[in-house]
Amino acid sequence: MARAKLPRSPSEGKAGPGGAPAGAAAPEEPHGLSPLLPARGGGSVGSDVGQRVQVEFYVNENTFKERLKLFFIKNQRSSLRIRLFNFSLKLLTCLLYIIRVLLDNPALGIGCWGCVKQKYTFNGSSSEINWAPILWVERKMALWAIQVIVATISFLETMLLIYLSYKGNIWEQIIRVSFILEMVNTLPFIITIFWPPLRNLFIPVFLNCWLAKHALENMINDFHRAILRTQSAMFNQVLILFCTLLCLVFTGTCGIQHLERAGENLNLLTSFYFCIVTFSTVGYGDVTPKIWPSQFLVVIMIGVALVVLPLQFEELVYLWMERQKSGGNYSRHRAQTEKHVVLCVSSLKIDLLMDFLNEFYAHPRLQDYYVVILCPTEMDVQVRRVLQIPLWSQRVIYLQGSALKDQDLMRAKMDNGEACFILSSRNEVDRTAAGCKHNSYEDAKAYGFKNKLIIVSAETAGNGLYNFIVPLRAYYRSRKELNPIVLLLDNKPDHHFLEAICCFPMVYYMEGSVDNLDSLLQCGIIYADNLVVVDKESTMSAEEDYMADAKTIVNVQTMFRLFPSLSITTELTHPSNMRFMQFRAKDSYSLALSKLEKVSSPRPECQPLSPGVWREQEEEMGAGSLLWVLRRPGTAQLKAPDPGARKSHRALAGPGHPESRLSVLGWSAGQYSSNPHRELSRWVDHLSPTPDRGPISGQ
Structure with missing residues (x-):
């Protein structure tokens, strides 16, 4: 928790209360502020005193662990920078993997670091698989050094976050998929520092694309949290769908290319072409995997795509239908360039709507105005038919929402509106005027009090x-x-x-x-x-x-x-x-x-x-x-x-x-x-x- 403290004025620094010397420490009353409340600037305490508020922390936040947790997790802006750095590291590892694949040529020989290279030629008539091209790759010394540095930074960052988020159950942190992927992609590089023959060992670094996807989602959430803006559910769902599809294609491309090193040795472009054709269910058949490990990987990727992608598309379609039903948001660009008024009603009827529109657009100077209707109920059939008429469809916009909610007012761009009309429903029964419903019980037992x-x-x-x-x-x-x-x-x-x-x-x-x-x-x-x-x-x-x-x-x-x-x-x-x-x-x-x-x-x-x-x-x-x-x-x-x-x-x-x-x-x-x-x-x-x-x- 934090507390606000005002710095002493020069007059107070010379002598304390009652003539006490400045060196005497006066006991301070701990005025705690709730950690759930947002920190606000104190401004000036009085009209003639312009002192700034100094925020101090209690003992539990002066520890080393609490300071790290404040920087890495609690603070929105610093946490956003950390996640952006982590996202950049994951993208860098994927880029380094692509560079390693482009520089690698299995025809020149394969083997461990410092060993004699063995040349391998694929024999299509033989059913035996040579696992050496799958286990060993060619990795340049400079490329290996860069990958080791990046892997060490990622490993230390992961261990630090595990330490800061530890809450008594270490298995809850270890069995997470993100932690397992992190260990698979970083720990082998650290081992190769002390065991040089393993420096050419294949490490599936391309799986870091899923960690980059996870870091991107967290980064978007922290970004909207830092700027105090509510993100759109539609934007979030589209981002998740696009990242999932991209990760599936990238994983399939890199996996098939590597496994086919023991087959026909496909390059990245050919593997990418095969994944696109396969996921689009076209399947020309000009490029096919030759060995069973790559064929098994294709089956797994198709199964994952058939399970994950329909769920993502279903969620996206549902959000789109809800957005269409609620009317979405009034365009910010249109609100700044065009003039509009907001009509707030509790229930919209066809006669009330037509009376307002005919009277509003009767004036010739109001023909260029847009009317944004803000109503908490859904449109009935008659109102929907009227709003589909070309005379009104280009000038009347319906939004489902309430005038009592700030979020709905922001959707209607009330701050840029020229006027706001609030209309009450006709022939509406006042529910507060009716008497309360009383039970005609004659004794207290009939109420069944607990x-x-x-x-x-x-x-x-x-x-x-x-x-x-x-x-x-x-x-x-x-x-x-x-x-x-x-x-x-x-x-x-x-x-x-x-x-x-x-x-x-x-x-x-x-x-x-x-x-x-x-x-x-x-x-x-x-x-x-x-x-x-x-x-x-x-x-x-x-x-x-x-x-x-x-x-x-x-x-x-x-x-x-x-x-x-x-x-x-x-x-x-x-x-x-x-x-x-x-x-x-x-x-x-x-x-x-x-x-x-x-x-x-x-x-x-x-x-x-x-x-x-x-x-x-x-x-x-x-x-x-x-x-x-x-x-x-x-x-x-x-x-x-x-x-x-x-x-x-x-x-x-x-x-x-x-x-x-x-x-x-x-x-x-x-x-x-x-x-x-x-x-x-x-x-x-x-x-x-x-x-x-x-x-x-x-x-």
């Missing part, structure tokens, strides 16, 4: 519910892990709330009350994992202030007894009412704890505490003020409250089993507002924690 539900019980739908839904539908949550959210509302939500939540997936609502067991079963409490109970505003207007949470506590305890495996999070108006979440009249354990509280607390439990007395009791008791919350091990999670800030309290206290999961939220009266939904967003991490941080504890 994940557990999250049920929120509230009296009215407010902004707090929206803040509650947003984190649960964040972008980093996987679609397969989304829990359906069911809103159980006492009153029907208004239209604005439904418009706000309609874009969220898997969010449902129903009218009902948490007091009604039928409503709970209908909303799917059996299949729920979490239940959030928002305190109702109607219960907050009780005559006795501390009786505001009575109905909520009773409902929560009832639901907990009915569904003990359900995680319940509830809202309380007063923090002191959290003690009643653990209240059980006939429980000996709770009775013992209450006696212990009476001993440690000078004030009776039933007497409400004012905020001032509450703070005094906390200061006197210390951690003992949490005794009524932390009644059992592992059932509560509460930080010590700040007496002066009146922050909200949060506790986990189960009325039943020690492993119960019952959450209670409350805040003091000084902090509470009339909107009970404002704290809902704090509960989301408790219900569904984010991947990088766990559930928050209350403040």
Whole structure:
């Protein structure tokens, strides 16, 4: 990865911050940039400071291997130069092979380097084959030296690329066809340096044409990647087809010429003529191979041509048909020399097209303009017939594409156009105006949810519910892990709330009350994992202030007894009412704890505490003020409250089993507002924690 660093100004170089000397190295914060983002020039940082951005690399790119990988693979321009050099080497080896063939004459004698030359004459009546002309060739000293140098460079380059692209599996690099061909054409030349008798050994260097084809394809890809241009699929396919055909002819020509050294000793031109006649299925018969190795090679080449070439032609024809169907591209030369306008429509009908063309060309000064139609749908039969009329075929060009895509706009040469017309379809039905399709299911079981539900019980739908839904539908949550959210509302939500939540997936609502067991079963409490109970505003207007949470506590305890495996999070108006979440009249354990509280607390439990007395009791008791919350091990999670800030309290206290999961939220009266939904967003991490941080504890 790389990071951008601004060079220090002259004033900063003399003294650091706070008068520090220039030699003191200040610690730098690593501001990492994503390697997936393109590097951009920083330009000037401010309006009066024109400093250039210096790009530095982290430690993992300062190693020797990473620097080589950056130069040979990652950098587009340097990689393009390397591939161009490799392509030139392969072409040079093929050229050297042709020169060696032209300088070689088997009639002068054949044999190893430094050996006595043996003359060979072909006998057509004999079935025996002399393999010496096939194994040994005549190679001049200067030509051998050049071939050795080129082979050594190619071998070292291949080994370096294997080292840079190694990712733990060496066999994946070795068993590639390109690597095998590279070793066959380079390693024997290196061996001849140390073993001189093998310098006349035949090496099939003409097979480097396939490596040149592979390097050319990679070079074209790197070229388009370096200039940030999307290459045409048609151009790429034509290039592959032409290179494949050329390599087949060159391989067949060189192979037959060499094998026929043991036969009638054909030259390159005669072998090339034979390959062209054979591949064109003409077969005059004036030139034929005389020995079975060359005949077997012809059979192999014909089989390869019959398999490879039809596949390439089929792909080319398919791309051509798709190009004709989509309209291709508007000519850049015509766009620069002629005037044209672009017509963008969503669906093209014959009446709409004729109305536009008749009205556009009605003006005499617009007769020389071209009309480029950009439409995402295919042409129907009527439009195709109209565009084939000579009056319109020379002036109207149809392109299949969308005005919302930059690539299609470039095809239509929108930047050179004189005007752009955007027409809407006639009599088109507005799909957004129609109502959504709802399932008429009566309970949550019929939906067949795969994940557990999250049920929120509230009296009215407010902004707090929206803040509650947003984190649960964040972008980093996987679609397969989304829990359906069911809103159980006492009153029907208004239209604005439904418009706000309609874009969220898997969010449902129903009218009902948490007091009604039928409503709970209908909303799917059996299949729920979490239940959030928002305190109702109607219960907050009780005559006795501390009786505001009575109905909520009773409902929560009832639901907990009915569904003990359900995680319940509830809202309380007063923090002191959290003690009643653990209240059980006939429980000996709770009775013992209450006696212990009476001993440690000078004030009776039933007497409400004012905020001032509450703070005094906390200061006197210390951690003992949490005794009524932390009644059992592992059932509560509460930080010590700040007496002066009146922050909200949060506790986990189960009325039943020690492993119960019952959450209670409350805040003091000084902090509470009339909107009970404002704290809902704090509960989301408790219900569904984010991947990088766990559930928050209350403040």
